Amino acid sequence: MWRTERHRLLPVLVASLGAALPTIATAAAPPADDRHLGVATCASTTCHGQAKAARGSNIQQNEYLIWSRYDPHAGAFALLFEERSRLMAERLGLKAAHEAPECLACHAEDVPAALRGPKFQVSDGIGCEACHGGAGRWLASHYSPQATRASNVADGLAALDDPAVRAATCTGCHVGDATSRFATHRIMAAGHPRLPFELDTWTGLWCTAGGREHYVVDADYLERKPPPASIDVWTTGLVRQGRQLAGILQARYRTDRGLPDFSLFNCYSCHREMRLADWRDRGRDAGGAPGQLRFDDSSLTLLSTALAARPELQRDLQAATLGLQRTAGLDAASVARAAAALESQLASIETALARSPLRRDEAQRALAALARSAARGDYPDYASAEQAAMGLSILAATVGNCGPDSAAVRGVFASVASDTGWRPDRLAQATRTAAALCGSGPGKPVTDR
Numbered sequence: 453m454w455r456t457e458r459h460r461l462l463p464v465l466v467a468s469l470g471a472a473l474p475t476i477a478t479a480a481a482p483p484a485d486d487r488h489l490g491v492a493t494c495a496s497t498t499c500h501g502q503a504k505a506a507r508g509s510n511i512q513q514n515e516y517l518i519w520s521r522y523d524p525h526a527g528a529f530a531l532l533f534e535e536r537s538r539l540m541a542e543r544l545g546l547k548a549a550h551e552a553p554e555c556l557a558c559h560a561e562d563v564p565a566a567l568r569g570p571k572f573q574v575s576d577g578i579g580c581e582a583c584h585g586g587a588g589r590w591l592a593s594h595y596s597p598q599a600t601r602a603s604n605v606a607d608g609l610a611a612l613d614d615p616a617v618r619a620a621t622c623t624g625c626h627v628g629d630a631t632s633r634f635a636t637h638r639i640m641a642a643g644h645p646r647l648p649f650e651l652d653t654w655t656g657l658w659c660t661a662g663g664r665e666h667y668v669v670d671a672d673y674l675e676r677k678p679p680p681a682s683i684d685v686w687t688t689g690l691v692r693q694g695r696q697l698a699g700i701l702q703a704r705y706r707t708d709r710g711l712p713d714f715s716l717f718n719c720y721s722c723h724r725e726m727r728l729a730d731w732r733d734r735g736r737d738a739g740g741a742p743g744q745l746r747f748d749d750s751s752l753t754l755l756s757t758a759l760a761a762r763p764e765l766q767r768d769l770q771a772a773t774l775g776l777q778r779t780a781g782l783d784a785a786s787v788a789r790a791a792a793a794l795e796s797q798l799a800s801i802e803t804a805l806a807r808s809p810l811r812r813d814e815a816q817r818a819l820a821a822l823a824r825s826a827a828r829g830d831y832p833d834y835a836s837a838e839q840a841a842m843g844l845s846i847l848a849a850t851v852g853n854c855g856p857d858s859a860a861v862r863g864v865f866a867s868v869a870s871d872t873g874w875r876p877d878r879l880a881q882a883t884r885t886a887a888a889l890c891g892s893g894p895g896k897p898v899t900d901r
């Protein structure tokens with residue numbers, strides 16, 4: 453819901469951020485490691501839990517209500533129970549997203565047990581202290597008449613008005629960090645959205661979420677902490693994003709166990725568009741984890757289709773192919789081992805086919821199998837779709853009346869005419885038609901075995 457409002461709010465946001473004010477120069481430091489006391493600690497009605505914005509107070513005092521109703525962060529933990537997350541966890545082989553450290557790192561205040569106060573609950577999601585810092589040292593003092601911004605900051609309240617501090621806080625999750633927070637390519641390929649970020653824009657989007665403001669820059673706010681100009685927030689954010697990248701690369705770029713994580717690279721250096729295809733959950737087990745590179749198995753896939761009537765040979769071939777795919781992205785020795793196993797499997801198939809070539813009734817079964825495979829999504833990429841079209845044309849001519857110029861076979865080739873507009877469902881449709889029209893008939897006399 454919030455998402456749909458982003459574009460509506462952008463113009464408002466841009467207009468409201470015009471004022472150019474000097475930047476406050478403070479050293480960037482992530483929130484101190486103080487105890488997190490929990491959202492309930494902040495939410496009493498005399499503090500931040502009022503139903504309406506307070507009059508005569510420096511702050512609105514309804515921050516809890518705004519957060520719980522409108523802030524996307526309040527729902528970040530609950531999101532891990534949704535169907536999208538359940539599917540992601542399943543694809544990743546995780547027991548449950550809401551228990552997985554790799555998700556909690558960014559979807560909750562994932563602080564160590566020793567730093568959790570009595571009212572702290574992981575189920576609160578991303579609470580006040582995820583951004584403002586653990587309240588252990590400043591809770592009791594931060595609202596006293598004597599407290600100043602400087603004294604609060606000295607006690608560990610994060611100076612989020614300082615763009616450098618804010619940048620470090622937000623990018624920790626929205627970009628990731630060198631320690632526990634990292635959206636790996638496996639996580640992305642299992643269904644996680646890409647993580648675009650820009651500090652000034654994201655601040656505006658966040659604090660006006662639901663059309664309600666998290667804080668108001670009024671006269672007393674301006675006096676206490678004059679906000680930085682957008683352009684300074686922007687450049688500070690860009691610097692911090694670059695530093696997160698540099699830190700992440702130093703900590704996580706590893707080639708000793710195969711290829712580095714693809715999330716370390718620009719997504720668009722490999723992807724031309726970001727499309728999550730649901731057929732991936734239906735088709736054959738292509739081997740390996742979500743988002744893994746695959747060796748070109750298009751010829752092996754069609755050989756497997758051809759062997760539909762020889763289940764033992766087919767099974768061994770599929771196992772050897774899968775074994776090879778599982779090593780894609782691993783070390784050279786694992787790949788060599790799996791490739792050798794595949795090679796010996798192919799040698800046996802070669803011998804078996806030389807001794808007893810495919811008969812016409814077996815070709816008929818292969819044709820039916822090809823149409824079923826196309827419908828199931830077993831030819832998920834253009835290279836195997838192309839092989840499927842060629843295989844179909846040969847099988848159709850072998851078992852039926854359909855030559856390469858028949859409408860049915862031409863329809864199949866048309867469905868894979870180019871690798872740009874190609875779609876698995878069009879191939880499925882065309883092969884189904886061709887199998888129905890060409891699946892029986894006199895066949896080619898010369899090859900009638």
Ligand code: HEC
Nearest residue numbers: 536537540549554555558625626627628633634635639645
């Ligand atoms: C590096 C931090 C990080 C990690 C790790 C992470 N997420 Fe996220 N996740 C985010 C951020 C940030 C967003 C919001 C992205 C946006 O819209 O800008 C998000 C959004 C989502 C969404 C909402 C998608 C949508 O379209 O609205 C789901 C679902 C989700 N994450 C699930 C998970 C699960 C499950 C895991 C663990 C396997 C996980 N996340 C790990 C940071 C992370």
Ligand code: HEC
Nearest residue numbers: 494500511515516519525578579580583611612613667673
């Ligand atoms: C996603 C990060 C984030 C979360 C979560 C968050 N805040 Fe904030 N909050 C900010 C930022 C950024 C500001 C603006 C900078 C500033 O004034 O320090 C701010 C401003 C405020 C202000 C105004 C400060 C002033 O001096 O006028 C109050 C009060 C406040 N937050 C309370 C809360 C409470 C209570 C919660 C939890 C219910 C909460 N915040 C949750 C980031 C967050």
Ligand code: HEC
Nearest residue numbers: 455524527528531558559578582621622625654655657658
């Ligand atoms: C502890 C990790 C964490 C921190 C810190 C954090 N965020 Fe988030 N943020 C998330 C996650 C996870 C989501 C997705 C929540 C959801 O969709 O329900 C999110 C969602 C958002 C969204 C909505 C994006 C969308 O497309 O729906 C905005 C905007 C945003 N955050 C801005 C900020 C800003 C600005 C800061 C710093 C003041 C910040 N966040 C700090 C994790 C974090």
Ligand code: HEC
Nearest residue numbers: 640641646714715717718719722727728729732743744745
């Ligand atoms: C080095 C190349 C490379 C980079 C860089 C890369 N990816 Fe991928 N991505 C792949 C490969 C390979 C697959 C698996 C494709 C397949 O199974 O056919 C994949 C699959 C995916 C999928 C699943 C798509 C599908 O159709 O199943 C998503 C989503 C995805 N990547 C997102 C991302 C995001 C987001 C980034 C950037 C953070 C990224 N990728 C960076 C190579 C890359």
